[in-house]
Each structure stands twice: as structure tokens, then as C-alpha cells.
Amino acid sequence: MINEIALHSPAxxxxxxxxxxxxxxxxxxxxxxxxxxxxIGFGAAETMAVLVFxxxxxxxxxxxxxxxxxxxxxxxxxxxxxxxxxLEIDAFSALMGLAxxxxxxLAAIYSIKxxxxxxxxxYSLLLLMLAGLLxxxxxxxxxxxxxxxxxxxxxxxxxxxxxLKRSEAVEAGFKYLTISAVASLFVLFAIGLLYGEHGILxxxxxxxxxxxxxxxxxDIIALGLLVCAFAMKCGTAPMHFWVPDAYGEAxxxxxxxxxxxxxxxxxxxxxxxxxxxxxxxxxEIIAYAVIIMGAISLFVGATMSLVQKDxxxxxxYAGVSQTGFILVAFGVGLVAINNxxxxxxxxxxxxxGLFHLINHAFYEALLFLVAGAIIYRAGxxxxxxxxxxxxxxxxxxxxxxxGAISIAGLPPSNGFASKILxxxxxxxxSPLLAVIALxxxxxxxxxxxxxxxxxxLGPEIKKFKSVKEVPGSMILAMLVLxxxxxxxxxxxxxxxxxxxxxxxxxxxxxxxxxxxxx
Amino acid sequence: xxxxxxxxxxVSLVLFVPILTFGLYVVAHGHxxxxxxxxxxxxxxxxxxxxxxxxxxxxxxRILGKDFLSAVESIGLLSFGALALLGLGTAFFANxxxxxxxxxxxxxxxxxxxxxxxxxxxxxxxxxAVGIEVASALSLVLLLMYLSEKGVxx
Numbered sequence: 001m002i003n004e005i006a007l008h009s010p011a012x013x014x015x016x017x018x019x020x021x022x023x024x025x026x027x028x029x030x031x032x033x034x035x036x037x038x039x040i041g042f043g044a045a046e047t048m049a050v051l052v053f054x055x056x057x058x059x060x061x062x063x064x065x066x067x068x069x070x071x072x073x074x075x076x077x078x079x080x081x082x083x084x085x086x087l088e089i090d091a092f093s094a095l096m097g098l099a100x101x102x103x104x105x106l107a108a109i110y111s112i113k114x115x116x117x118x119x120x121x122x123y124s125l126l127l128l129m130l131a132g133l134l135x136x137x138x139x140x141x142x143x144x145x146x147x148x149x150x151x152x153x154x155x156x157x158x159x160x161x162x163x164l165k166r167s168e169a170v171e172a173g174f175k176y177l178t179i180s181a182v183a184s185l186f187v188l189f190a191i192g193l194l195y196g197e198h199g200i201l202x203x204x205x206x207x208x209x210x211x212x213x214x215x216x217x218x219d220i221i222a223l224g225l226l227v228c229a230f231a232m233k234c235g236t237a238p239m240h241f242w243v244p245d246a247y248g249e250a251x252x253x254x255x256x257x258x259x260x261x262x263x264x265x266x267x268x269x270x271x272x273x274x275x276x277x278x279x280x281x282x283x284e285i286i287a288y289a290v291i292i293m294g295a296i297s298l299f300v301g302a303t304m305s306l307v308q309k310d311x312x313x314x315x316x317y318a319g320v321s322q323t324g325f326i327l328v329a330f331g332v333g334l335v336a337i338n339n340x341x342x343x344x345x346x347x348x349x350x351x352x353g354l355f356h357l358i359n360h361a362f363y364e365a366l367l368f369l370v371a372g373a374i375i376y377r378a379g380x381x382x383x384x385x386x387x388x389x390x391x392x393x394x395x396x397x398x399x400x401x402x403g404a405i406s407i408a409g410l411p412p413s414n415g416f417a418s419k420i421l422x423x424x425x426x427x428x429x430s431p432l433l434a435v436i437a438l439x440x441x442x443x444x445x446x447x448x449x450x451x452x453x454x455x456x457l458g459p460e461i462k463k464f465k466s467v468k469e470v471p472g473s474m475i476l477a478m479l480v481l482x483x484x485x486x487x488x489x490x491x492x493x494x495x496x497x498x499x500x501x502x503x504x505x506x507x508x509x510x511x512x513x514x515x516x517x518x
Numbered sequence: 519x520x521x522x523x524x525x526x527x528x529v530s531l532v533l534f535v536p537i538l539t540f541g542l543y544v545v546a547h548g549h550x551x552x553x554x555x556x557x558x559x560x561x562x563x564x565x566x567x568x569x570x571x572x573x574x575x576x577x578x579x580r581i582l583g584k585d586f587l588s589a590v591e592s593i594g595l596l597s598f599g600a601l602a603l604l605g606l607g608t609a610f611f612a613n614x615x616x617x618x619x620x621x622x623x624x625x626x627x628x629x630x631x632x633x634x635x636x637x638x639x640x641x642x643x644x645x646x647a648v649g650i651e652v653a654s655a656l657s658l659v660l661l662l663m664y665l666s667e668k669g670v671x672x
Contacts, residue, residue, distance in 0.1 A: 008609075022596045023592070026596075
């Protein structure tokens with residue numbers, strides 16, 4: 001039985017949250033039961049993600065063919081090419097899936113007390129979001145990539161505008177709707193171009209085609225469109241304008257999942273750049289575009305974070321700057337892969353970038369959950385009104401400090417571990433870039449100190465005298481995230497060896513990805 | 519809110535049955551002819567839309583409530599998921615009914631033929647599930663839009 005489940009775990013990881021999401025509306029009358037079922041759904045999805053991750057790390061790339069007479073039968077009998085729905089999971093996708101499922105589970109636990117009304121609708125959408133996220137990172141087919149991209153976007157829109165009574169929430173939802181629609185159309189158009197050129201939608205087969213026959217002009221257009229669309233959806237400057245609105249207005253637990261959902265767009269960008277198009281000389285121009293976008297995000301995010309008065313917007317802008325770090329690192333990696341003298345540094349930069357991606361997902365989630373805890377008890381996220389909360393909410397204050405140290409990249413946090421890898425590798429590519437990254441990282445310290453001081457320190461404010469520590473379920477979610485953040489920071493070597501390096505190698509090994517299907 | 523005139527009501531009732539039949543036909547023959555669950559479900563929803571416009575939301579809600587439509591939608595989606603999960607003996611979404619000889623289980627001869635209704639395994643069943651889902655979800659959307667247009671409900 002256990003073996004059977006492990007065998008089908010990639011499909012079940014997507015199917016379980018979907019089925020539970022559809023089940024919940026039937027349990028509308030029994031609110032407690034619905035919440036319990038939702039938690040069971042999140043737990044089961046997390047179990048599946050762990051099983052997938054474990055088997056990918058030990059056995060290499062995992063391929064799952066839906067509807068075939070055996071799950072490994074990628075090409076139907078008498079047909080030379082794969083046409084079925086194929087899930088292809090390498091170490092990178094498995095890692096993203098695991099991070100997504102973990103954060104979604106913690107967000108769901110956090111939401112038990114945090115969300116006071118419309119439990120059923122909320123959990124239904126959150127489960128759909130998880131299903132979209134897992135499908136998005138697990139799929140080995142371009143069209144399914146688009147479908148899950150849409151599932152993810154649409155459920156996110158519903159959750160961003162969850163508090164419909166706030167006009168700002170509706171505005172943020174509408175902004176996200178617009179940006180998602182534009183990005184989805186870009187993706188669909190690019191997929192159409194690729195399909196017209198290669199006659200197939202399977203990522204591995206298209207990748208093999210390009211390795212053998214090189215690029216056509218339409219492929220270059222498709223690459224540009226895809227990079228634009230995914231850069232838009234991961235919130236890089238100058239397309240970052242939706243980030244503070246959407247992150248600021250969504251319920252805090254949703255924001256935590258939304259952050260990893262945005263990072264899954266980074267995953268798609270890398271999958272397209274490294275696996276579909278491969279490290280061929282043509283991709284260098286994309287690499288420079290990614291580096292420039294990353295450098296702008298670094299600076300814009302950090303400086304805009306400085307002037308915010310709203311706690312969640314402040315964290316969101318700091319997050320934009322962290323996405324810049326990831327893009328710069330991978331851009332340098334993409335340039336250096338073809339440049340032999342730089343190759344070692346390129347690899348180092350990519351390790352740093354990928355480690356930062358995972359770290360960023362966790363500490364960003366932690367910071368947003370802390371912001372949610374403040375909203376839950378104090379009822380406001382305006383830093384001008386808050387103050388002295390450390391007396392009443394000591395645990396929350398500690399959690400915020402852990403998250404702030406990580407995002408600012410101070411030792412001994414996980415943010416420091418990944419940022420130092422990025423600095424020392426991009427320095428050899430361009431010292432200027434390293435200087436921009438360092439300065440931005442230093443600037444990010446300032447808003448974090450500001451937020452901590454004005455929310456938690458200072459004299460006691462009368463209005464918040466009766467404020468209590470948040471309930472246990474919320475503490476538990478923040479505690480687990482803090483433990484993950486601290487563990488990653490204290491043992492970066494183990495993490496690099498055991499989870500980051502396999503993912504980087506999987507990303508670089510185009511031949512293995514192609515070989516998984518063909 | 520009492521709907522349109524008696525003439526419109528009568529004519530819409532006359533049209534209601536043929537539209538519904540056509541919708542069911544498109545759903546049921548999804549595996550043989552163009553169309554399928556989504557398209558057929560939309561046709562069924564247009565019949566319900568006609569009823570909604572002719573008779574008004576009050577009469578519509580008396581027969582098909584919001585909660586009922588929402589529940590039917592969930593049941594459609596769940597049965598689709600269940601059909602996919604039932605294939606897990608071999609693989610997710612595997613067509614375990616095709617060529618089995620039972621329900622929708624006839625095998626199709628090679629070469630040109632008129633199409634055998636009793637074939638294709640789980641595909642027609644999935645079409646029915648999608649048809650139920652789309653018909654109820656679309657009528658729910660129409661009902662909510664109608665209510666918000668009239669400025670009532672919530």
C-alpha cells in the first residue's frame with residue numbers, strides 16, 4: 001500500500017488538494033468539519049510532496065504519465081513522440097513543491113484562528129492555489145504549465161480580494177487580475193509559437209529539438225515573451241507595482257503562500273531558460289536582461305521599502321529586493337555557463353541563487369505571518385500607530401526579529417548564508433553588481449529596524465494595553481517557520497549538500513531531463 | 519421581479535425542452551461528435567438562462583436555489599475527480615472501462631464507422647461530470663449577475 005502511494009505520489013499531490021477543494025463546499029453547514037477536512041487535505045498534500053522529494057533525491061528524475069497503461073510509458077505504442085499528460089519532476093521541481101506544500105500547510109494551520117468568516121470559501125481557494133502551485137512545478141508539458149498557471153492565478157485573485165468589504169482589497173485583486181491576464185496571454189502566445197514550430201508541447205521533446213536543430217526565429221520571440229511574462233509574475237522591477245498592493249491587502253496567511261507562488265514563476269523562468277532553451281549562446285542576451293531586471297529590483301525594492309508606513313507593504317518591497325538577488329545570481333550563472341573561465345563562479349552563483357530562493361520563501365512567509373499576528377491583535381498595520389507591542393506579544397517579537405535578521409542578511413541567519421555565496425561569486429563577474437547587491441542588502445536593514453522599533457519597542461500605548469499574545473495555532477505556524485529559518489542558517493553546508501546542489505545539478509543537466517521522457 | 523409577459527413565458531417554456539434535449543445530446547455524444555461536457559453544459563445553462571429571464575429570479579430561486587446549484591457543481595467536480603482516481607490501479611486518469619465489455623466498454627472496429635455510442639470507457643462519464651459542473655456553475659453565475667443587476671439579494 002505504501003509503495004503504491006509512493007508510486008502515484010506525483011499525481012496524488014495534485015489530485016488531493018483538488019478533490020478536497022471541491023469537497024469543502026458540500027460541507028458548508030458543518031464549519032468545524034470543513035476546516036478539519038481542509039487541514040487533512042493540506043497534510044495529505046504535504047505527505048505526497050515529501051514522498052516525491054524523497055524518491056527524486058534517491059532515484060533521480062521521476063516521470064508520471066497520466067492515463068497510460070503503466071505510469072512510465074511516455075510514448076504510446078506505435079507513436080514516436082510523447083502525447084499524453086506527463087509530469088516530470090527533477091530535484092528542483094521537487095524542492096519547490098515541498099517548500100510550497102510546507103508553507104501552505106503552515107498557512108492553513110495559522111488560518112484556523114486568523115480567518116473568522118467564510119471558512120469554506122477561504123480553504124477551498126487556498127487548496128486550489130496549492131493544487132495549482134504543485135501542478136505548475138511538477139508538470140513536464142508546456143500547455144499544462146499554462147493551465148496550472150491559470151489555476152494558481154485565479155485562486156490567488158479570489159484570495160487577495162477575500163475581504164471584499166475593503167475597497168483596497170478589491171483594487172489589489174483587480175490589479176493582480178490584470179497582470180495575471182496579461183502574463184497568461186503572453187505565455188499562451190509563446191506556447192502557440194513553440195507548438196507551431198515544433199509540433200509538440202512536451203518540454204523534453206522541444207528541448208531535444210532545439211539541441212539538435214538550433215533555434216528558429218519564432219523560438220526567440222517565444223523565449224522573450226515567456227521571460228517577460230514570468231518576470232512580471234514574480235514581481236521584478238519595473239513590473240513590481242502589483243506586489244505591494246497584492247501582498248499588502250491579502251490576508252496574511254495567503255500572502256505567505258502568494259510569496260512562494262511568485263517564486264514558482266522564477267522556477268518557470270529558469271525551467272524555460274535552462275531546460276527548454278538550454279545554455280546555448282543565444283540565451284546570453286536573456287541572461288543580461290535578467291541581470292539588469294534583477295539589479296533594478298534590488299535597488300528599487302530596498303529604497304521603496306525605506307519610505308513605507310504600512311508594515312505589510314514594507315515587507316513586500318523588501319521582498320522585491322530579495323527577488324532581485326535571485327535573478328542576479330541566476331543571470332550570472334546563465335552567462336557564466338558558456339564562459340569557461342567563469343564557470344566555477346557561475347555554479348557558485350546559481351547555488352547561492354537557489355539557496356536564496358528557498359530561504360526567501362521561508363523567511364518572507366514568517367515575516368508576513370508575524371505581520372498578520374500584529375493585525376490580528378492590534379487591528380492595524382500602520383507603523384505610525386503601533387508601538388510597544390513587545391511587552392504583550394514577546395514571542396511574536398522574537399519571531400519578527402528572526403525574520404528581519406534573515407531578510408537583512410545578517411549572520412547567523414539563512415539569508416546571510418545564501419547572500420554571501422551570491423556576493424562572492426558575482427564579484428568575479430562584475431564588481432559593480434556585487435556593490436549594488438551589498439548596498440541594497442544594507443539598505444534593507446534600515447526598514448526592518450524601523451519596523452521592529454516602531455511596532456514592538458517604545459513606550460506602552462494605551463490603545464494596545466489589553467492586547468494579548470496570539471492563539472496557539474498561529475504561534476505554532478510561526479514557530480515551525482522560525483525553526484526552519486534558523487536551521488538553514490546554522491547548517492548551510494548540510495543544506496547546500498543535501499538539497500541545493502542536487503537541484504542546481506538538475507537544472508544544469510538538460511540531457512537528463514530530456515532523457516527522462518525520451 | 520415577476521418576470522416578463524405571459525407570451526414570453528409560454529414561448530420560453532416551449533423552447534426550454536428542445537434546448538435542454540440538445541444540450542444533453544451534446545454532452546452524451548462528446549466522445550463521437552464535436553462538443554462534449556463543457557459545450558453541452560453551456561447549452562443547458564442557456565436553457566436555464568432563458569427561464570431566468572422569462573420568469574424572474576424569484577421563481578428561479580424557488581426551483582434552483584444558490585446552495586443547491588453550488589452543491590451540484592461540487593458533486594460534478596468530485597465525480598470527475600473520483601473517475602480519475604478510480605484509474606489509479608494503473609495510472610491516474612487511466613481509462614479502466616474502455617474495451618472492458620461493460621458500461622461504455624465496447625471496442626471500436628478499425629476503419630471507418632458511424633461511431634459506437636457504447637464505447638470510449640470513462641470519457642463519456644467524465645463528459646457527464648463536466649456537463650453537470652458547467653451547467654450548474656454557469657447558471658449560478660447568471661443568477662448572481664441577474665441579482666446584482668437588479669440590486670437585490672446578496
